[in-house]
Amino acid sequence: MQNSKLFYLFQSIRGDDIRRLRRFLHSPYFNSREDVVRLFEYLHANEAEGALLTKEAVFAHLFPGTTYDDGRMNAVMHFLFKLLKQFVVQREFELESSQPYLTRALRKRKLPRLFEPASKKWKKQLDKAQVRNAGYHFQQYQYQLEKYEYDHRQRRSGRMNLEEITEALTTYYIADLLRHSCTILTAQKVSQEAYEPVLLQGILTHLDRTEKELPPAVVVYRYAYLALSNPKEKTYFSKLLLHIEAHWQQFPPAEARDLYLLAVNYCIQRLNQGEKPYIRQALQLYQQALQRSLLVEEGVLSKFTYNNILMLAIGLQEWEWAKQFLEDYRHALPDLERDNLYRYNLAILYFRQGAYARAMELLRRVTFSDVLYNLNARTMLLRTYYELEEYDALFALLDSFEVYIRRQKGMGYHRSHYQALLQFTRRLLHLPEGDKGGRAQLKADIQAAPATAERAWLLNKLD
Structure with missing residues (x-):
């Protein structure tokens, strides 16, 4: 049942709107079915159960002692879904000014004594x-x-x-x-x-x-x-x-x-x-x-804006302001990603300051479902291991990074960019000390490659 359109819409209704919805469903003008009200109350009380909300279990609660009837269950769900859609439309209407609709209704009903003051009131609202x-x-x-x-x-x-x-x-x-x-x-x-x-x-x-x-x-x-x-x-x-x-x-x-x-x-x-x-x-x-x-909308700051602001502050080397910004707006990040996003961006700050050990500690605790965030975090970890000469950890990361890239679908051009980074990093690690010819060849190959993630960093390490 958790995959139904009804449950999908129901989950979006929160806070005071739940109380409004309850009054809406109890209004005989909108609804006369008691089973629909019972379904709403059951969903509200058991929403956290998620995957456990089977149609059979809900039916048993709504109609105790009755053999399960899929058609009857679908009908109740249909009526509640229809009322939920009507409710969200009603709420949207209530959040707007009703004056245009009132004025139009009075005109259509040919009530000039009411239309004219309503029209003047609307005009005053617009002027102010x-x-x-x-x-x-x-x-x-x-x-x-x-x-x-x-x-x-x-x-x-x-x-x-x-x-x-x-x-x-x-x-x-x-x-x-x-x-x-x-x-x-x-x-x-x-x-x-x-x-x-x-x-x-x-x-x-x-x-x-x-x-x-x-x-x-x-x-x-x-x-x-x-x-x-x-x-x-x-x-x-x-x-x-x-x-x-x-x-x-x-x-x-x-x-x-x-x-x-x-x-x-x-x-x-x-x-x-x-x-x-x-x-x-x-x-x-x-x-x-x-x-x-x-920038904070309904208490939430976009994770992209959070990162963009940080990167600009880093570009100006405004380290103290950047650190304070990360702390001040940590609470405004999206709930489900808050800790990950905070650690990830703080790791970027430490990384750019050259505090590799502190960055590494944070990056090890970052997990993202977003592919680009994962690529960026793993790339920072790669560079951090290299700078700290943590070669065993670096080789293990190169292997796991390669597996991650291979398993991802829809990466587009990012796949070849990061595959090139892994390939060139391995060659850099295997270069014998003092092998000037090998270094020159690797540098030429990196420069000739169509596209490589972290090209400037690779060339810097060779130089």
Whole structure:
């Protein structure tokens, strides 16, 4: 039963939502089946059992003294699953403003005495709203549309708000298109897939020519897109930073975080071109986002962000700040991986400081299911054993590392990169002392290899 869609969805409902769900299921408006309520209570009480929740055992609890009936059991599960889906939709609705739905309902029911005050209240809410992202402009469009639908049925002449409708819709479309176009530019760096956003070039030309002051939802993404698509033109990036600083509070926290990450991505582009000053700029952006509580979402900091920030601090040799950062945000790492991620990143810090013994102690206690994390951890351990001249441990690691690579599927180009590292490391270890010819040949082979993990380190050891 633990593999059912019902149980999969049920496990996502936590905390106060469990109490809300119980009231929801007891409401006769939504549910009139007592067996569905009993199934919910049983799942809630026995969720931790996981694999032990067989359909037969649950059926015996729901219908004691009754022979197991798979069709009847499936029916109860179906009804509860249907109600759970209805509940999560209801919760999503409750988290949004109900004013648009109320206003629309009153208009459709032809209740002008109620519609007009509801419409005015909605307008006040929009005018006072702090968030001014694309979603805000979509709400403006919805408001103007409802106003038009009401007005043109009440009177046949006079000015209609058609211009306001098109302006709000256009602003929403441009802002959202630019936002998604920035995401596309970032994705292209990874996937190398070709994307061609419809109408984008025409919109950029239109924005260049307009004399109107652009709203934050447009201007920020405009400069983000121009900076990412024209990285050598530093003016765009400077303007992006100015507008993020001026307007970040007008975006929801998750979207403000994404704006900072777009700016960080620009810095990474410049770093990949060898422009080292952008290490400092990228770290400052992360630090600013941390200070503004934008990177921790629902109490969790992404493990990738945790590692990225550490690597930037290491690049600047800000050792004390890096160590404090690892400690300060250890509690915010994902629960199931917290200890592993903390030890892994602390090992990186010690490793880069040359404290190999301390790094080795931590790495021996790191276990990851993620292939890339495993590769990185094993590579650090390989280099650590070499630096400490722990040759017996190193040879054992080379053997186990090779077995690990052979067993992994879907490694892509990483497989050949790390196989080359193991091969060249073995040759390096077997070189007789004073064998200049052998060292020269190994160096030439490493340099000629299409791709090798830790190539710079191998060449450094030969030199």
